[in-house]
Amino acid sequence: MSTLFKDRPVWAERPSLPSRLAKNTVLAGIAVVVVFPLYVVVLTSLSPASAVNAAGGLVLVPDGLSFQAYADLFGGGVVSRAVLVSLGVTLVGTLVSLGATILAAYGLSQPGSLWHRPILFAFLLTFLFAPGMIPLYLLVSDLGLIDSYWSLILPTAVNAFNLVVMRAFFMNLPGEISDSARVDGANEWTILTRLVLPMSKGVTAVIGLFYAVGYWNAFFNAILYINDNAKWPLQLVLRQYVQQGQQLSSNSVVGDAVQGTASAPNLAIQMAIVVVALVPVTFIYPLVQKHFTKGVIIGAVKG
């Protein structure tokens, strides 16, 4: 994202010392407010029992390092299973969503093609109304998808906004290349996969991130459609054992492997669950973030 000025322009006065101090304080304060909770959570999850007990709760100052909480979590049990469920749903869901979105965005991006206007209109109408929670629930139930992982994917698989963004991006690509490929006898599938997609890595990464984050964070769909807690995705486990603070002492959460051995303190395990929910997002996001700043999304949207 280009800002107005790369350097201070010659005509601009240098701000006074107090105003510079004030600005930097505010900016630093904002950064601290965002980062501080994450710091405390990560630190506590990595602290040994002695440090957690000494602090009487969350740990502010590092005092030793222990991976016991993570060893407990991944020793099998509710959290390990929930992580696998969430990873699987995120992976399959993102592939389904991205595939359907790319295909439809390209299929509707050729000016003058048959029926592209009414089909696009049908997608755009979704901006105006949602079907409603209850009829959708009944439909998912009638389709036999209650307690199926597909219920976490299919109802939200195609997001009309992402489709419109992608379509606008495809329409902005120079058409001459595809046209000449057509003259050479290439079919649409070849044009999409060989020409259009290689030119659209940025927008694909951003839309893919949006879908993946959506699936990883999915909570609402799971609350509605997943009754069997053996199939819970991570966010529901996070809610039950951390937000609602249900006790972890039962042997269901930490693996059987650690029963009877010294296990990490309850709070460290809770914070480790938070970190597990947090980490994939914070790691994938910087890889994609540079594409936001290129204005992929915003520049593409006026179509």
Added chain:
Amino acid sequence: MTDRTGGAATAVAPSPGDGGDGGRTARGPRRGSGRGRGTGRGPSFGARLRRDWQLLLMALPALVLLAVFHYAPTLGNVIAFQNYNPWDGVAGSPWVGFAQFERLFSDPRFWSAAGNTLTIAAVQLVFFFPIPIALAILLDSVLSPRLRLLLQSVVYMPHFFSWVLVVTLFQQILGGAGLFSQMLRQNGYAPLEIMSDPDAFLFVVTSQMIWKDAGWGTIIFLAALAAINPNLYESAAVDGAGRWRRMWHITLPGLRPVIILLLILKLGDILNVGFEQFFLQRDAFGSGVSEVLDTYIYHQTLVTGNFSAGAVAGLVKGVVGLVLILVANKMAHRMGENGIYRRA
């Protein structure tokens, strides 16, 4: 449910001058080129079908998903006029006309949920809406590109956290058993109770919204700021306008169209304040303050098993929401802006 809000807000971004837009003008000549699409009386239907069947096939998977998971359940709203019973289905359940509507409108909890929704939306509008604008101006004034990118990365990040995570973090820091309470208790003070005090509810949920989404909200304003002609600043400075006058007379007028448009769209979206944030904190704060329309619908139906009662509330919310969006777009058009759809 929550997606739509963010989507609509971002969908109206003005094109920034940088990147991506260059190809737009090159599209003109394409209409007449290639396969002659869009030229007057094009080829016959059969010829177009033969030419475009691959494109239609590509759109099919998404179209099927749309038909099954959007349009089919939209028709399912007919159960609002029934006494729906899952065993008898839509065909077998008795039709009751507007009885469900009467029941809904005489339910004080519905009005309480509607009131809470509007209150939350109003508080958001006053206390959340200006913050991304201020933050964008602040970020834009950071001259070092590296520092600015770092700050942007930091403030965008919480947007990608789930509500469960955000609520959990708030509880861990500010809750009765959280970090600050623990420090207060160790020093002999009473612990904080704002995470369960109904009087603090609006403050807490607004703070959460700001923490999660204020940074992300700056994107659209940063784009608008980048589109302001730098020469304006220079001439103003040469004419003796100071920092604040330039902000007042150039920056803010430059942002005005985006601000007005987002405000109007927000008005069209006031019934969608979100589900998860309120659902998750309903037990802590009590349903008196935290029940919004979506959580009301959920609890009406999936807890009590009365599907028609939930559907009728959803239908009323949907219809009112549709009217609000149409009115908001009308207003946007009046003010010379494109809403979420363009003038016909």
